[in-house]
Amino acid sequence: ASKGKIGIIGSGLIGRGWAMLFAASGYEVCLYDILPEQVSGALDNIKMRLQDLQKAGLLRGSLTADEQFGLISGCSDFNAACQGALHVQECVPEDLELKKKIFSQLDAVADDNMVLSSSTSCILPSKIFSGLKHVKQCIVAHPVNPPYYVPLVELIPHPETEQSIMDRTRALMKEIGQSPVSLKKEVDGFALNRIQYAIIAESWRLIQDGVMSPEDVDTVMSAGLGRRYAFMGPLEVMHLNAEGMKSYIERYGETMQRVLSTFGPIPDFSGPALEQVDTAMTSRTPSTPEALTERRRWRDARLTGLARLQSDM
Ligand code: NAD
Structure with a gap:
């Protein structure tokens, strides 16, 4: 017996990823x-992908690949996909008008118990959900x-979202x-993007100001900061790099x-700096679909290795 039903709207890259995660835990998708x-x-x-993961010993959960796949069904009807679901996860392209349309359709089929969730990377909840009956x-x-x-999921409430919905989704x-x-x-x-953009901005300034090459900037992260950040955040790094947090601030607060x-100011991400960064990046991986796909495979293999390492922690 399944644990309950999950509806997924949009079966692209992210919709597929969610489907696999929910099925691995025994939800009907x-x-x-x-x-x-x-x-x-x-x-x-x-x-x-489930068969490949099973062969590699990387399948999540306790069900076999066939059992997990058996929990996922395709659906050609929006209402049928959502009706009776505990949680509906929207995964359509990043377009505000499209998302608003999907959520008004969802609002019409939702009961008072369903969680209505968006995968949006950048659109604020108040832009998508305001005015809905089930806001x-x-x-x-x-x-x-x-x-x-990559297990992180950021949960962001609308100003009117109930705490119990945040709690349920977190669980x-x-x-x-x-x-x-x-x-x-x-x-x-x-x-995630606020922190990522702070890193990108300073990386860009170091190149723009003629301090470093783009390759070396990337190495600062991949061979330096990123090594720690795979396991702990910047605050815990501070705590361990002195005799605790307060000692770190005493020692390094003024320097920081x-x-x-x-x-410097926000870079405009254009002109000679852009040319320089683009040349550096394309000399390793040309901006062609084939080369990018191959490099992404390389990345995913490393992420797999890291996931394996972290599952032992
Ligand atoms: P995608 O283009 O791979 O998939 C989108 C899917 O939605 C397509 O299959 C498309 O046919 C379908 N679709 C379009 N209109 C629809 C409609 N009216 N009803 C139902 N389905 C419809 O996009 P993606 O990369 O999976 O991104 C989906 C969402 O997830 C976006 O909001 C994106 O910002 C967010 N997201 C993406 C990433 C990423 O790295 N790709 C990461 C985090 C979040």
Whole structure:
């Protein structure tokens, strides 16, 4: 017997990822897409990936690949995909008008118990959910690609979202093996992209100001900071790099403020700096679909290795 039904709207990259995560924990998943061929393509792709994961010993959960696949069904009817679901996860393209349309359709079929959740990367909950009858049950659950190997999910409430919906969704994300974080209120870029953009901005300035090459900037992260950040956040790094947090601030607080006061303005991401970064990146991986796909495979293999390492922690 399944644990309950999950509806997924949009069966692209992210919809497929969610379907696999929910099925791995024993939920029944109904996958809907406006294009029926996307759903059949998604099912074929999921079946193959589950078999590959099983062969590699990386399948999540305690069910076999066949059992997990058996929990996922394609659905050509929006209402049928959502009716009776505990949680509906929207995964359509990043377009506000489209998302609003989907959520008004969802509002019409939702009961008072369903969680209505969006995978949006950048659109604020108040833009998508305001005015809906079930606004109290609406939430953004923003995954990171590829969700099967990168467990973070950012949960962002609408100002009217009930705390119980935040709590329920956080528990559900933990249950399916993800690592949820909760924002107490909406903020542009949520948390991951705000932190990511701060890193990108300073990386760009170091290149623009002629301090370093693009390759070396990337190495600062991949061979330095990123090594620690795979296991712990910047705050815990501080705590361990001195005799605790307060000792770190005593030692380095003024230095941090001095250095931070030299940070330049927001880069415009154009001109000679863009040419320089583009040349550096394309010399390793040309911007062609084939080369990018191959490099993404390389990345995913490393993420797989890291996931294996972290499952032992
Ligand atoms: P995608 O283009 O791979 O998939 C979108 C799917 O939605 C397609 O299958 C499309 O046919 C379907 N669709 C379009 N209109 C529809 C409609 N009216 N009803 C039902 N289905 C419809 O996109 P994606 O990369 O999976 O992104 C989906 C969402 O997830 C976006 O909001 C995106 O910002 C977010 N997200 C993406 C990533 C990422 O790295 N790709 C990461 C986190 C969040």
